[in-house]
Amino acid sequence: MSDRLLTVEDLRVSFPTRTGEVQAVRGVSFTLGRERLGIVGESGSGKSQTGRAIMGLTPKHAKITAKTLNFAGRDLLAISDRERREIRGKRIAMVLQDPKYSLNPVSTIGRQIIETLKTHERISTAEAKARTLAMLEAVQIRDPERVFSLYPHEVSGGMGQRVMIAMMLICGPELLIADEPTSALDVTVQLEVLGILDKLVAERGMGLIFVSHDLRLVSSFCDRVLVMYAGRVVEELPSADLSKAQHPYTQGLLNCLPTIGSDRHPLPVLDRKKEWAL
């Protein structure tokens, strides 16, 4: 497929810790075209670390290996740090799970977005400001001018997430990795933000990796879904077939959501089997 953006083959990430080695990612493989790929999975299953490895944000002391980690014909594990930095932000962008934590606490939101833009493009400050305000508006920030001059601790959780999305989209990346980008958003805003991402995939051919724990959302939004458990992909499905999931973890997930009108106390929980983590 000439449209292929990303190939990941046998990706492994591990951390040395005081109590032994933690294998966060244990042989993940998938490919991505100009499409929406969802990654769901249990907390701690390695979703964020998979995204970070592609983005080149794995902590220095971690061990990372892969048979293939290829983005648009470039071997991401072999290129120089400088090339990495050029790709990061401009061609591959990632909305981190912890938006406020990843923003600079002593700089205003507007200044940070302008800075990102100016690192990758030669434009005047006036133009950068105009584009920043337009982007904040596009992610449904109600009063862009006010938010522009706020510091990260002065915005609400959902506003922080949208600020991160704006910052990542402003350079027009070819691949966007969005790690729980909408988990703090109320559902009405959530859908508006998804609408924006959807348009970028459809109109500009952006590739999107959408990490989320919300199965319902993922299945209504993505083309394909990977299900992760204990560092591995245990199942890959077209979104439409989510209800036909085979793996007991996936099946269990579908069953334990609280819904309006169903009265199940306590909620059913998963009976995790040791062999799932083999």
Place this chain on the structure above:
Amino acid sequence: MTKNVLSVKDMVVMFDEFVALDHVSVDVATGESFGIVGESGSGKSTLLRAVAGLNTFSAGALSINGQSYSGRSRSKDFYRTVQMVFQDPYGSLHPRQTVDRLLLEPLAIHGFDNVDQRIMRALDEVGLGSGFRFRYSHQLSGGQRQRVAIARALILEPKVLLLDEPTSALDASIQAEILNLLEQARKDRGLTFVMVSHDLGVISHMCERLAVMKGGKVIETVKADALERRDFSADYTRQLLTASEGFRRV
């Protein structure tokens, strides 16, 4: 005994000229589980933070357990009564502290005994084994961190828990475990919850009543079963309900 363990009356919170809470009133009965929903930026976190003494309110009254509070000062006793789980676990957990330290600290401040046992039990309750006890919080995934925050709030055995999006970072299976745990703790210890969530499914599962906020105001307060019957007046509540059915490509 007062009937309402928490009472907020005409509370106003300002950030410079910006009015984040505009005469908000909420009463929560002892043992009740009270939900708060509303669009992003409507003031939900600000309300919880003002109750917890993390934001100053410039007008209005706050009473907890029959005692009145103003400004930001809260007694040590207050924190044995009221604990908060923050929306943003990164802000609330010091990244360079181990899980052990994070759980030990509140126990030490309040002079609890059997600390070892309590820490082990707390970790167990939130589904983190003892293997996590000596990890630093920056070595945890988003959901693991959120569970540490919940364990830390529960470990002091408070009477009132303020929960700001406690499960929005968790996958459905762990969410179910945490919600069950919270419900059980409420039953066993007669806890009162004030819970912010954007997930109406979670709110209707956990809460008896809920307030809908918009633009710094409470626009309506309804019983949770009104969601099921679609019996509410605010347009926004209706939008929320429609949106909770998933993404539709137009």
